[in-house]
Amino acid sequence: xxxxxxxPYKAIDKTxxxxxxxxxxxxxxxxxxxxxxxxxxxxxxxxxRLIGYTLAAAWCRGAATGATFALLAxxxxxxxxxxxxxxxxxxxxxxxxxxxxxAAISAIPCARPAIVLTRTxxxxxxxxxxxxxxxxxxxxxxQERALIxxxxxxxxxxxxxxxxxxxxxxxxxxxxxxxxxxxxxxxxPAPPDTPAVNPEPDPANPEASPHPNPETNPQAAPPTAPxxxxxxxx
Amino acid sequence: xxxIGEQALRWLSAESVSAEPAELAEPDLTALVRDxxxxxxxxxxxxxxxxxxxxxxxxxxxxxxLQRQHELAAILDLRPWLVRIAWNLALDRARRVKPTQMDxxxxxxxxxxxxxADQALAEAGQIKQVLxxxxxxxxxxxxxxxxxxxxxxxxAEIGSVxxxxxxxxxxxxxxxxxxxxxxxxx
Numbered sequence: 001x002x003x004x005x006x007x008p009y010k011a012i013d014k015t016x017x018x019x020x021x022x023x024x025x026x027x028x029x030x031x032x033x034x035x036x037x038x039x040x041x042x043x044x045x046x047x048x049r050l051i052g053y054t055l056a057a058a059w060c061r062g063a064a065t066g067a068t069f070a071l072l073a074x075x076x077x078x079x080x081x082x083x084x085x086x087x088x089x090x091x092x093x094x095x096x097x098x099x100x101x102x103a104a105i106s107a108i109p110c111a112r113p114a115i116v117l118t119r120t121x122x123x124x125x126x127x128x129x130x131x132x133x134x135x136x137x138x139x140x141x142x143q144e145r146a147l148i149x150x151x152x153x154x155x156x157x158x159x160x161x162x163x164x165x166x167x168x169x170x171x172x173x174x175x176x177x178x179x180x181x182x183x184x185x186x187x188x189p190a191p192p193d194t195p196a197v198n199p200e201p202d203p204a205n206p207e208a209s210p211h212p213n214p215e216t217n218p219q220a221a222p223p224t225a226p227x228x229x230x231x232x233x234x
Numbered sequence: 235x236x237x238i239g240e241q242a243l244r245w246l247s248a249e250s251v252s253a254e255p256a257e258l259a260e261p262d263l264t265a266l267v268r269d270x271x272x273x274x275x276x277x278x279x280x281x282x283x284x285x286x287x288x289x290x291x292x293x294x295x296x297x298x299x300l301q302r303q304h305e306l307a308a309i310l311d312l313r314p315w316l317v318r319i320a321w322n323l324a325l326d327r328a329r330r331v332k333p334t335q336m337d338x339x340x341x342x343x344x345x346x347x348x349x350x351a352d353q354a355l356a357e358a359g360q361i362k363q364v365l366x367x368x369x370x371x372x373x374x375x376x377x378x379x380x381x382x383x384x385x386x387x388x389x390a391e392i393g394s395v396x397x398x399x400x401x402x403x404x405x406x407x408x409x410x411x412x413x414x415x416x417x418x419x420x
Contacts (some may be wrong), residue, residue: 019384032296
């Protein structure tokens with residue numbers, strides 16, 4: 001009875017003893033030693049230890065990886081935005097694909113037809129990449145439009161008067177002519193034996209010459225006054 | 235899969251570190267292989283029941299030891315520390331290898347070679363039956379029973395490997411043997 005109850009225990013002990021008595025295969029130690037020799041010797045620095053301990057948990061590694069990818073994505077977006085050139089007025093006004101036709105049409109009828117110049121546009125990528133285009137100008141004011149209209153239609157002589165230097169020169173010439181016209185000419189020096197004459201005309205006789213000729217008009221000749229001193233000329 | 239081994243290694247090194255590690259000499263790795271490779275092989279074989287897989291586990295365990303070589307001087311009790319590394323590596327590998335597939339061959343290898351053929355066959359069948367019954371035990375009881383097969387390990391060391399107290403290991407062993415006997419009788 002007792003032996004039958006101990007039978008399972010004996011079987012268990014026999015199995016456990018068999019597990020304990022299992023012999024390792026031949027050359028196990030040599031293979032382990034050879035594999036250990038093939039392994040590089042660990043050389044842990046303080047930085048490696050710090051990284052190893054701080055990043056030991058899987059969630060910590062995942063978080064670090066996610067943060068790294070997010071930073072890289074933000075940096076890439078910022079870099080792309082930095083490299084994109086600002087829109088230029090050339091690309092905004094002219095379509096890149098269509099060729100630009102410039103027709104030089106003269107207002108005066110001519111013997112030959114108008115020359116149509118066809119210019120193939122430059123590469124759009126070059127224009128996009130170039131950043132030296134000036135800032136698009138604002139619409140012209142009414143005064144500027146009037147000036148342009150005047151420059152297209154007016155007489156060149158009239159246009160020349162718009163030049164401030166030329167205008168100043170013209171004004172100076174006018175002033176000089178005015179002065180020349182109204183300034184009395186200098187009186188020629190009188191001969192020493194000629195008596196002094198009153199230059200002012202006689203109000204009673206305005207037709208009388210202020211400079212009477214004694215030879216042609218003897219009546220108008222004043223009486224001789226030898227003691228009169230001559231008037232000095234200016 | 236290696237995370238469990240890493241965790242166990244860290245836990246054991248934190249548990250076994252002495253107060254004055256500088257006074258201890260660093261053990262020779264070759265001496266460790268000579269002294270403990272057989273024990274680690276049997277521990278791994280009890281879990282995996284495959285000699286080739288068990289040998290791989292032993293090699294991996296010593297590579298882990300090599301990677302932690304600078305901590306060896308601070309470890310007071312090397313045997314449970316090494317057994318725990320091999321134990322966890324074997325458990326990791328056992329998830330891929332089904333031990334029951336190897337029961338018939340493995341049982342035949344465990345039988346003593348000096349027995350007559352008919353007796354060896356009967357004994358191999360009995361060992362296979364016990365191994366099959368052990369596989370159906372609760373995990374903790376099965377692990378405690380397998381580790382108790384190693385004569386070199388005391389109950390305290392088994393508790394250190396399993397992370398349990400000595401009394402808990404004794405209780406696990408008693409329940410495992412009782413349950414196994416009942417299943418073998420039934």
